[in-house]
Amino acid sequence: METKKQKTWVIIAIIVLGIIAFLVPNQIAAQGVKRIDLQKHDLSTPGKEMVQARIDFDGHSAFGKHSHPGEEVIYVVEGSLEYQIEDKEPVTLKAGEVLFIPAGVVHSAKNNTNAKASELATYIVEKGKPILVMKK
Numbered sequence: 001m002e003t004k005k006q007k008t009w010v011i012i013a014i015i016v017l018g019i020i021a022f023l024v025p026n027q028i029a030a031q032g033v034k035r036i037d038l039q040k041h042d043l044s045t046p047g048k049e050m051v052q053a054r055i056d057f058d059g060h061s062a063f064g065k066h067s068h069p070g071e072e073v074i075y076v077v078e079g080s081l082e083y084q085i086e087d088k089e090p091v092t093l094k095a096g097e098v099l100f101i102p103a104g105v106v107h108s109a110k111n112n113t114n115a116k117a118s119e120l121a122t123y124i125v126e127k128g129k130p131i132l133v134m135k136k
Helices: 002-026
Strands: 033-042 048-057 062-067 071-078 080-085 091-094 098-101 107-110 117-126
Touching: 048 062, 048 107, 071 080, 071 091, 080 117, 091 098
Parallel strands: none
Antiparallel strands: 033 048, 048 117, 062 107, 071 098, 071 117, 080 091, 080 107
16 A cells, blocks of 8 residues: 555656646746746747747846757847857847847846846747756
8 A cells, every 4th residue: 555655646746847847948047037928839840839938137137058959039129138158258239139049059148237128039949848958
């Protein structure tokens, strides 16, 4: 009987961890940064999908090093944001400016001002894969 209870608890733990893993891509683990998924659609290229999100940065907030398993197209909607792409010089974009980040390239974003800043991020990724991979 004890083994059956242990198996039940293991199954419950796996289900809970699965739910958490599913929800984590929608929650950015950076204080002062909020991500809102806007739309998600299959593309005409088999196995690919488009995910679009708005990311809002409070003043002096940042989102650390990460990558995506597909391309990211960024449009700065409001304020200004500094992007660090791999080991290149940081680039600061203001509202109305755009940036393209190739698949798998490690990058970060930072709001160096007191004002709120926002970006519209469009990801072209492999369907069913997490769109965010955090780096150390």
